[in-house]
Amino acid sequence: MIRHRKLLPALALVPLLAACATTPAPDAPAAGKAAAGFPYTVDNCGVKSTYQAPPKRAVTMNQHVTEVMLALGLEKSLVGTAYLDDAVLPAYKKAYDSIPVLAKEYPSKEALLAANPDFVYGGYSSAFSAKDGRSRDDLARAGIATRLNTEYCPTGSTSVDDLYREVRETGRTFGVTSRADSWVGEARATLAATEKRLKGVEPVSVLVYDSGDKTAFTAGGKGIGNELITRAGGRNVFADLDKTFGDATWEQVVARKPEVVVIYDYGSTTVEQKKKRLLDDPALKDVPAIKNRRFAVMPLSDTVLGVRVPAAVDKLAAQLHPAR
Structure with missing residues (x-):
């Protein structure tokens, strides 16, 4: 995948x-x-x-x-x-x-x-x-x-405004503009409620682990996954990677000291197998997220530019900041 x-x-x-x-x-x-x-x-x-x-x-x-x-x-x-x-x-x-x-x-x-x-x-x-x-x-x-899908347009980073545009343009193309507007209104309300609950929290540093053995295939700063993390009260340690997804070295992971690993769940490799790969790597033993076994899990479909995003922000926020 x-x-x-x-x-x-x-x-x-x-x-x-x-x-x-x-x-x-x-x-x-x-x-x-x-x-x-x-x-x-x-x-x-x-x-x-x-x-x-x-x-x-x-x-x-x-x-x-x-x-x-x-x-x-x-x-x-x-x-x-x-x-x-x-x-x-x-x-x-x-x-x-x-x-x-x-x-x-x-x-x-x-x-x-x-x-x-x-x-x-x-x-x-x-x-x-x-x-x-x-x-x-x-x-x-x-x-x-x-x-x-506009997450894969050639230029620019992706935001929730692009999600609203995606839904509205699709709705307009199929002649259901009012349905699209209604969905956008509900999405805005969901995101606003999450933002209110998180007001004042200190962002936690996050590594996305999608897959990979020799390198970590992770979320960069260009895709909606980066904004999802930010809106959920996190800070993507690879936000400077100018791609939606890309590879990072394990040395970079160690140097950036993520406090939480967000595992993307999909395909034939299970979440438990991904956790085991990270926990069993001696090079990662001092990474705060690994040392403290702080993992969050998100289905892949929650993390791309689609209608799951507003609820996904709330779902990830609950894992990054359970007290809120």
Whole structure:
């Protein structure tokens, strides 16, 4: 699963009512009369798309963007999904179970096109793999509109404002603006309540341990995981790593003396196995988090740019500052 953050994923769809103009291809709006509230043009990670109506046959690649769609009540617009990291949120399970799963991980280009999509929504840039023939340009040439989760846009760091934008732009694309606005309002309230509870706390230093043996694969300063830690009353010891995820040496881990290790839980390696790897390493024995056995655990899907973030901040805060 390191592949996600190192390769970055997404998916593709075939056009019905939506038309996408993808740089460097010219805009190609769908023929016919535009739906109410359309046409809608959006610039997503440098790719400009114009929609004459909401997509009707969407495919999502990666769990967090699937959950964005489900949070907006758009399961009937989905003709396929792929790539779970962990269990879908219970509130979305019934809706999720109604959607065809195209592949356990990424579907082949042929399997994707067989779903006849008009929109593909990728959570990581690896979802739009050029070597597999499903780059955003490839899909645009096939008449398929695409969206990439903004955590993986080329520039800038990710904040909760980007989450609000992600939900609002997706809602606008599918013609459910009021649902998106309602979700954003609830998210703001959740985050404000956590902030109030944490007022005045002293931040604790945090190492994210995603995976790795020769190096620590960790959260850098560019992704939403960094802000999640900050809002939960922590300080990411690798906030200066100019990536969403990246490798750090164990010598750097020792030097930065994290007080808590946040373990990302997903895949075939269990949390207990990850803890054992850290606790059994003699080089780490004097690291405060290891010496004091201070671990927090977060499902991977809580830590990427999706609708879990507001609740995830509260969940992590409860582990970093249990007295609050």
